[in-house]
Amino acid sequence: MGSPSHRGLRRGNRRAGSVAGYVAGSVPGAWQAGPVTTTATAVPPLVLITGPEQVIADRALAGTLEELRAADPDVEVVRLYAATYEPGAVGVHASPSLFGGAKAIVVHDLDEAPDELQEDLLALLAAPEPDVTLVVTHKSGQRGKKVLDTIKKGQARVLEAPAIKSDRDKAEFATHEFRRAGRKASPDAVRALIEAVGKDVRELAAACQQLVADTTGTIDEQLVARYHGGKVEATGFRVADAAVAGQAGDALRLLRHAIATGVDPVPIVAVLAQQLRQLVKVGAAGRGRSADVARDLGMAPWQVDKARRGLSGWGPEGLAESIQAVALADFEVKGGGRDPVYAVERAILTITGARTGR
Structure with missing residues (x-):
């Protein structure tokens, strides 16, 4: 077992930013989370996805796993959930298998983690396995703070999923959705779309994707009205x-x-x-x-x-x-x-x- 510092030498620079569109600490950057591009920087052994916006968090996780699979198509992905966690499971899954190979352990909802899960994570962080990537998601709050602090001190990549609440946040999110897809939308179109489906961010993202997939050219207010006119009215x-x-x-x-x-x-x-x-x-x-x-x-x-x-x-x-x-x-x-x-x-x-x- 190597120490975190030894693993840093083995796998290269561990700071955030090796996934296209993920910019830790930057709200607009986080919203641009999208397809992964190949870079010289590998996924670090520790990845923390933090923030309450589930759409962005899901994309950050999917992008991380895609990057891991691009480096090793045979990587084994293990998902553990705080609500159903069984004591000792982290250690069992982190142990080397008979045939070796890379593993990614994804721990969902650290903010809901029982004491046993937190203790098991701290044990793994203290003695990490060389071929294990640990990905942890945490929505908000103080629960799991010791684990969070330890992960951050371990040169983790931090991907943020900030809350999207205000109309301004939603307008920027929708605009980035269209821009990420290589499309342009007028401010009036964005406004109309938010008025129609903007209550739920996931529904807003789906509406943006539908307009991108079903239309061509600039997305204007008339186009939004054609697809969502009943809801807008x-x-x-x-x-x-x-x-x-x-x-x-x-x-x-x-x-x-x-x-x-x-x-x-x-x-x-x-x-x-x-x-x-x-x-x-x-x-x-x-x-x-x-x-x-x-x-x-x-x-x-x-x-x-x-x-x-x-x-x-x-x-x-x-x-x-x-x-x-x-x-x-x-x-x-x-x-x-x-x-x-x-x-x-x-x-x-x-x-x-x-x-x-x-």
């Missing part, structure tokens, strides 16, 4: 757009359509509140480049541009009245009222009435 975003624009009839029609297609009133109220808050924040930010304002406010540039267009016809009093109306609707749709749909309708009428139109 039924979302709270369209309801909120119409309400903020003062279009009471359209907003109510879209609301009823959304409710009829199974959309819950709670997220619709949330989108109404979000759009009104964005109007307030962008209005208070003053002039400046959209990209600069977006960075300062934690928004996407297209959201800043949209809010600036939407501010026409709004005054401080109208915005304050509308925000109060939405706060009341939020209380009522979450159990404080008798009729959630009526609560949303009343909020929409208040919003459209509060807009001055000038």
